[in-house]
Amino acid sequence: MTAVDFSEVAVARGRQHAPDNVRFVVADILDWDPEQTFDLVLIAYLQLEQDLLRNVVKRAIDWLEPYGELFMIGHDRSNLEGGYGGPQVPEILWEVPTMKGWLDGLRLIEAGVVRRPVEAPEGLLFARDALIRARR
Numbered sequence: 001m002t003a004v005d006f007s008e009v010a011v012a013r014g015r016q017h018a019p020d021n022v023r024f025v026v027a028d029i030l031d032w033d034p035e036q037t038f039d040l041v042l043i044a045y046l047q048l049e050q051d052l053l054r055n056v057v058k059r060a061i062d063w064l065e066p067y068g069e070l071f072m073i074g075h076d077r078s079n080l081e082g083g084y085g086g087p088q089v090p091e092i093l094w095e096v097p098t099m100k101g102w103l104d105g106l107r108l109i110e111a112g113v114v115r116r117p118v119e120a121p122e123g124l125l126f127a128r129d130a131l132i133r134a135r136r
């Protein structure tokens with residue numbers, strides 16, 4: 001498994017929790033390219049402006065093995081009105097209908113908004129995440 005984040009802090013934190021077979025890379029995903037292809041590419045809570053995110057998704061599709069899966073989960077725009085916490089900047093929140101249109105050459109498995117439980121000071125509340133899975 002290869003894990004990429006451009007934050008040294010995030011990578012250090014990841015290393016504390018991950019098993020030994022995870023290779024961590026400190027790199028900007030906007031210009032990082034792997035030397036191999038993968039069975040699974042996970043894009044998790046990468047909140048970028050739409051054109052930048054689209055570019056990452058386009059390149060991530062190229063990193064998939066045949067039948068490899070692209071799994072994306074991130075803060076959904078509907079969280080602003082109907083969910084708890086998360087970034088409050090609309091420009092970096094995900095929109096499932098738009099992102100479904102970016103899956104060139106992939107077969108959609110599932111796409112939608114899911115609820116994520118959050119233990120808030122007020123009690124158990126729910127955040128709204130965009131979740132998209134597709135297979136090459």
Ligand SMILES: C[S@@+](CC[C@H](N)C(=O)[O-])C[C@H]1O[C@@H](n2cnc3c(N)ncnc32)[C@H](O)[C@@H]1O
Nearest residue numbers: 004005006007010027028029030044045046047
């Ligand atoms: C909300 S955190 C999610 C962390 C982790 N992926 C997870 O799901 O728990 C967003 C992460 O994206 C990283 N990030 C944002 N822009 C990036 C970029 N252009 N290249 C690499 N990492 C980036 C940040 O450093 C941060 O650790």
